[in-house]
Amino acid sequence: MAPGWVSLVPAGVEVRFDYTGRSEHLFAHFRPEPSGDALTVPVVRDAGAAAAGISDLMRAAIAASPGGSARPAAEVWAALWRVAQLPEPVAGRVHHSAVSSAIAHIEANLARPIAVPDVARAAGVSHNHLTRLFRAETGTSVVGWIRQRRMARARHLLTATTMRIPAVAATVGFTDLQAFNKACRRELGSSPRAIRAGA
Numbered sequence: 001m002a003p004g005w006v007s008l009v010p011a012g013v014e015v016r017f018d019y020t021g022r023s024e025h026l027f028a029h030f031r032p033e034p035s036g037d038a039l040t041v042p043v044v045r046d047a048g049a050a051a052a053g054i055s056d057l058m059r060a061a062i063a064a065s066p067g068g069s070a071r072p073a074a075e076v077w078a079a080l081w082r083v084a085q086l087p088e089p090v091a092g093r094v095h096h097s098a099v100s101s102a103i104a105h106i107e108a109n110l111a112r113p114i115a116v117p118d119v120a121r122a123a124g125v126s127h128n129h130l131t132r133l134f135r136a137e138t139g140t141s142v143v144g145w146i147r148q149r150r151m152a153r154a155r156h157l158l159t160a161t162t163m164r165i166p167a168v169a170a171t172v173g174f175t176d177l178q179a180f181n182k183a184c185r186r187e188l189g190s191s192p193r194a195i196r197a198g199a
Contacts, residue, residue: 006045105122
């Protein structure tokens with residue numbers, strides 16, 4: 001294991017980590033209930049530019065625990081969701097570092113307003129250059145990617161957690177519940193309540 005790598009270890013499996021020198025290891029033990037669509041992810045992988053955001057979520061879970069609230073579990077679920085959504089490496093293809101940085105910035109800020117110039121600044125390139133790179137790498141615009149990621153996370157939180165709908169909306173960047181309802185109907189085909197009931 002190297003800095004920036006993440007691992008998911010099934011229960012009952014013995015794991016040994018060998019470190020040279022001091023190393024920080026953030027971890028959580030959890031037992032998820034089977035629900036929603038199954039995802040297959042590598043056991044160990046390099047989180048790349050997303051590593052810092054995943055670490056921040058784990059630290060937030062640690063800071064909130066124990067406290068008797070649902071926040072630690074929500075932070076761990078958010079970290080797991082990020083791990084599950086890490087892009088698969090494509091053989092022979094190296095993704096542009098600016099696009100990786102942009103995606104990591106978006107993932108870390110889904111709960112906040114996200115402007116494309118801010119994403120470009122975080123990626124270290126101009127707005128126009130990021131726009132061209134992003135479409136070439138992902139097939140969609142930066143704004144389209146943000147919308148897709150917000151709705152994908154919303155669907156996950158509605159179907160796999162018991163977070164209240166206003167909390168789900170806030171977690172994916174909607175301060176207006178009516179706007180969140182409209183976005184769910186437009187992008188996911190149903191209201192948040194119906195999506196949760198259908199899970």
